Amino acid sequence: MNRSSLNRIRRTRTDAEPVTFDFAPMVDVVLLLLIFFFLTSNLSTSRSSVPLDLPRASSTVNDTPQIPTVSIDERGQIFLEDRQVTAAQLERALPELVKTSGGVVAVRADAKGQYGQVVTVIDVIKRAGGERLALGARQP
Template sequence: MRDGGETVTFDFAPMVDIVLLLLIFFFLTSSLGARQTALPLDLPRASSAVKESPALPIVSVDPAGKVYLNGEATPLTSLGARLRPLAQASGGVVGLRADENGQYGTVVEVMDVIRRAGGTRLALGTRLPAASGATP
């Protein structure tokens, strides 16, 4: 109490409003992030693998030689045009995921298209090592 007999109160409504707005903001931004749709690829294992950045454009090649850009089927003929702005936005870094049993010739063609589209560095996709430490 103060000298004049008044009771000091704290209004929680503005604080609750701010917390709710922050929650809504974080829910929306997390759901609008780059989504990676899972393709049935059998990636090779690497003992020094690290997790990729979600901001990278990802080019995938399945065992049949079909090409995907960020999980969306893309003909090899139009891959360069669609990849060019994404490669520029990522500073020239492009992720490449190819099935372990895939067609080597298609992977080389895709690498050539990535280079012509402005990709200066490749982040090759591999499986993370098993948690038990056993080598495959």
């Protein structure tokens, strides 16, 4: 290419319309990302409102929202989801929940709680058909 053809190319670029950037698709993508992160951060929190001081574990996995959660507080009180129940009430309520969750039940117990109550709850879960337990713990 010689100099005159380069000058002609440069002139045609300056004579053409200026290049513009359309921000609308970028705003849409950013908005969708924000919605995605808000929803996923909301789902990753525990559903139970029972205040517990969970023990620490070096490796933890977040609870799956579809599985029933049994909580045991410091005083040994049992909660199915957010409702306080006795061991007998838990045994009556769990079989249907265990069927829908595929045999998985989450157990959350206070670190200062009564170990005997935890064993009682695990025994009730096993009798109700629970095949797998997900034990709740805090990340270090």
